[in-house]
Structures are given as C-alpha cells and as structure tokens.
Amino acid sequence: MDISERKKKILRAIVDGYILNAEPVASKALIEALDMDISSATVRNEMAELEALGYLEQPHTSAGRVPSHLGYRLYVDELMKRHRLSKSEMAVIDSMLDKRLGEIDRTLSDLGTLVSRLTNYTAYAMAAHSERAVIRRVELLIVESNTYVAVLVLGISTVRNKLIKSSLRLLEDEIHTFSCVLTTNLAGLTKDDISDELLLRIEAQSGPAAPLCRIVLDFAVEAAEDLEERDFHLGGTAYILEQPEYHDILKARRLLEYVSDKREMSRLPIPRPGGKVKIIIGPENIAETLKDSSVIMAGYSLGDGMQGLIGIVGPTRMNYSRMAAKLNYFSEKLSKLMQQGFSEEDDI
Amino acid sequence: MDISERKKKILRAIVDGYILNAEPVASKALIEALDMDISSATVRNEMAELEALGYLEQPHTSAGRVPSHLGYRLYVDELMKRHRLSKSEMAVIDSMLDKRLGEIDRTLSDLGTLVSRLTNYTAYAMAAHSERAVIRRVELLIVESNTYVAVLVLGISTVRNKLIKSSLRLLEDEIHTFSCVLTTNLAGLTKDDISDELLLRIEAQSGPAAPLCRIVLDFAVEAAEDLEERDFHLGGTAYILEQPEYHDILKARRLLEYVSDKREMSRLPIPRPGGKVKIIIGPENIAETLKDSSVIMAGYSLGDGMQGLIGIVGPTRMNYSRMAAKLNYFSEKLSKLMQQGFSEEDDI
DNA sequence: GTTAGCACTCAGACAGCATGAGTGCTAACT
C-alpha cells in the first residue's frame, strides 16, 4: 500500500508543524505551509486517508491532526530532511569537547550534562564495555611516609587509583620492585583470573610489601567490576519539564524516575559506535514508561573494544532531524578524539 | 515578647501536622493531636494570636493555618524534638558508605545520588577546597610502547591521571628518573607556582623525557584548577515532583533549573564541617528561586583543609528533624571514614 | 480564661452556556 507523493508531503508538513508548535495541525494551517495550489478541503480529504492508514491521529473530533508513532516512523525513515549542522552549531560542540580532553573518566561523568545542554533535552551517557576489562598495569606509589596510592591501568584508556594507608614503611626501591612484581603478574589478566593462588604467588614475590598485596588485588577486582558494570550519567533533568507533553506532573515524574534509574536505562538497545544514530519512537520502546517518549542515541568508541553511548529522551514530538545530526556529530567527534589518543603532542 | 508554653505546643503540633499532610491544619484536628483538655475555640484564639505574632499564616479565610517561615524557624530552633535515628536508618547509611570506600573522587560523584536516595529529597554534593591544591607527587608510568600515564597526587586524597600518547620511546629507567625529577621539583607547589622558568628547569633535568614536560605540567595546572573549582553533583531530581508544593510545573521547573546550576548553588552558605547541620528556611534564602524552598546541609571534612558539603532541597514543609539527623550522621560518618584514612589495613 | 453557638467567608466542585476552531459531508464544478 504505497502512499502518493502528495500524501507524503502533507505528512511531512504535519510532522514539521507539530514538532514546532506542539499543537494539532489543521488543514487551513497546512495550505500555507505547503505551497501547493490546493484547497483546505482537499487537504482534509488527504488527511482523512492518512488517518485511515494509521499515520495520523485526531485528539478529538474538532481538532487538527497529530502524527501517530507510525507517522513519526515514516517521517524519520523517509520524509525528514537531513539537518545539516551550521558552522556555529559545530563550533559549540567542538568547544564542548576540546576543553575536556584529559581524563576520560571525568569527561564521561560530564557527558550527560554536556549533551543535555547541547540538545535542550534530558540526556544520558553510558560507558558500555563489550569486553572484559583487561589489567594493563598496576603500580604502587608512595605519597608520604605511610600513605600509598595504587594506580591501575585498565583497558586502553582507564586509569583508576586508590589511596592506601598503612603503617608499613617501605623504601622507594622496595615499592618500585613491588610495582614490577604486580605488573608482571597481573598484566593481561581480567578480574576473573585473580585467584587466591595468584595472591599467594604474588605475596611470595613481594618481600616486605607482601601485606599490601591483598588490598591491591581487591582494589583491582573492584575497579574492574565497576568498569564492566556500565557507568551511567544523567543530565539536564530540568529540560523534561519544558516540554508541554510533560506538564502532567505524574507523567513527568514517572519518566524522570525511569531515566534516573541506571538499571532500567541499561535495557535500552545499544547503538553501534560509528553506526547510524538510533531513534526509538514512543511505543516502539519496550518499557511501559517510555511508550510515549522517544529516545535518540548514538554510540561512540574508545578503541580497544570499549564503547559508550549518549542519548536524549523527550516527547515523541522531537526535532528528530536536528537532534540526530547533533548527536551524530558529537559522537563522531568524541570517538575521533578518544581513539586517536588524546595526546596533545602535536602542540609541541 | 515571649510565647506561652501552650502556644509553643500548639505551634509544634501545627508544624508537625502540616509536615505530615501538606494541608492547612484546622483547630479541630489539633485538639486531637494535642492531648490537652481544651476546646477548639480556645485553640482558635491561640492560633489567631500566633498568627498576629507572625508564626502562622492563613491561605484564605476559611482554611486552617500553615506555619510561616518564622514559625518554621522557631520550630527548628526550639520546638522540634531531635530525631534519633533508628538502628536500621543508621545501618542504611553505613552500608551506603561502606561500599564506596576506595576512590574519593568517584565516591563524591555518587554522593548526590546517595543522599537523595537516603532522604527522598533532591540532593546535592559539593567538594569545596578551602586551600589551594598542593601537588604532592607526580609520576609517569608506561602503559605500552608509546602510551604513558601521568599520575598526580594533590592534597591528601586526590589522585588524577591523564593518558599521554607520544612517539617518544623511553626506557623504564628513564621514566623512573623522570618521575623523580618531577616529584622533586613540583612537590609542595600549587598551580600558581608553575612558571615557564620552572618548566625550563625541569626540562633541563629530564634528559630524553624533556618533550613530555610541558604536557605533564599543563595537566598538573589543569587538574589543580579543576580541583579548586568546586565539584558539584546533583541527584534525585525526580523527588522534587513528588512534593505537592511543586505540582505547579513552572515552580518545579524553576527550582530544578536552579539546583542544576552549579554556579548558582555555589552561592549557598557553606556549613562548617563537624559543625551543626545548617537549615535555611524559605525566604531566608537570598536567591529568589529558593524563597519558598528550604535547604538542609551538612559539611564534612577530608582532612588537609579539604572539605565538602552535602545538602538537600525541598519545600519549606520538610521533615527538618529527621532529615537533619540523617545528614548529620551521614556527614559525620563520611568525615570519619575519609579522615582516618580509608585504609582497609585492619582487615588483614 | 474558657467554651458553645452561630453567622460569615471562601475554595472547590459542578452545571449550564457561549464560543470558535476544525472537521466531515454533500453537492456543484472542472
């Protein structure tokens, strides 16, 4: 059952109009938006047919039409004009990311806020890790007489650290040796490889630093677990209330509770990094709470099998085209920065 | 102008009642709550006087009374019964904190969420640093052939790191020496002490690692700046919408926008760590947006001049006594954990 | 100083009515 060009044009105009004003679009308003020589009555006929086909809905008899989720789907897949980011839009994203090159972990925790500010929608960011976190290096440093810091490098780009206080007094040399022992024994392992035998073996080699072994290993396991579990960050929750569709407090509250819940949000599908921006419209969502909201998300990659995603949540009436373009550019830029190493070597 | 015992008792009952039900308290309802042998008419007379004194307000002529902010103030300062946390309430807090001993930075970023879950109010956490961040130690580690990680220990408990990619190939020994040079030159300095001369001096001592000096120093400055700037984390924004007083979307939105704004929130007064929990009631707030909300906050200390605060934001009708007790216990526990070193040495 | 009784006030709920935007249908037109 194919739809005529004219119907498509009308549907597009309706979606565009509704996205803009959040109000049902009437036939009269359409004849202005469409510069076709057509009377409102004709448009009405077409609208009636579009409704029969399931692309439009009517809130009540004497109201204009509103796109159904099928309408949005068609719009997203075929009708919408791909938004091209303006120079200044790109510049905003560039400057957001430029500042924050340093530590990935810290950047990630701001990502939700960043994306929400960029899009004016509530945003979330997750760091998903497709592979087990591999230990690359373990090192102990001394901070002062009885304070040490254990540094753990996981995967390609994650560094974790933990302060350890101990009455043990170790010499610089002993610590250095200990670090070597740790790295030699642990490099290449995942948290599941860490066993009691391993602990004993390392303790045997660690000389005076032996009492610290358990602490360090526990920390390594903990950090790896924490990393494998997805990290989740939410930002811009206030934007939800800006949308007229969430002026119903109960709805807003439910949605807010939902998106605040890391575990729930983990169930959303994960877009492939580098792939297309993923758009889930209203009832396409499995979760009941999201059935009248849409989610737009993009994946990014950190290299080394580690990846993450950014996404925004809003009413089904979203500016899909613009938001998709923004998320796309943002995630690509992010991937690029992360992958090609955030070395600032070039500056030298 | 002193108030009789009976008036105080009535005021307390009104505040308690209003906190519970969010509805104006009527004279009739009061004679049940108060087990005094008094008729509702008498209570009405007292209420009229309390209103004249400014402790109560009447939403409209034929409604019950509601505490004014002065009423709340009196209640908080003198009338409310100090809430004693139950064993299970304490246990909840204990388990929240026990898990997260490791890395302070990561703990802090979860603090907002933690506190909000504890109190069922929107919560925020800030890390305020009263002194300049002093560099304790700088170390370079090698991750793989051309990837290094710089580790920076700031103050007593903050560790920051940055991955550095460079085509430079350094031997373990050279890196070790470089680390020593860095720490020797930088330990005890703040970011303001880092100058171009210093850079030159360090470069001169760094041998083959000289090209990395600038990157490392830039990173140190950046990290210190970032640390001195307060870290801010918000959690549980969904709780705002649970309060009937924010069923007005506009109000909720304004408040949500306000508390999401790090800079605005930085203007709130800072409670002394170890001191009493600070309670700011409605119009006592300087910020217009907070004039009908209350803020309860507590400071905690990390030792070494570094401190932070946790706080919750809600309607003026808050359960001050219980929330204050919770925040108090939470912050004290946190201080203790942080200060006495989060060493797990005892486990051995 | 306390209380019973009563008149008064006022928010909120409900119904009735007018308004106007927008449609669906029909009949005429191309």
Added chain:
DNA sequence: AGTTAGCACTCATGCTGTCTGAGTGCTAAC
C-alpha cells in the same frame, strides 16, 4: 475522477453562577 465551496456538526475551552462544606471569628454565657 478529482477538487472545491459551503454548511452543519462536534467538542474543548472558558466563563458564569450556584451550591456545599470546612473552618474561622465573634459574641455571649459560664
């Protein structure tokens, strides 16, 4: 067969007036 003008119909929204009940303030008696 597709298009259009015209008109009747529908229905959300906003306004008005009325009723109800909760709660007070006041007065007069205890």
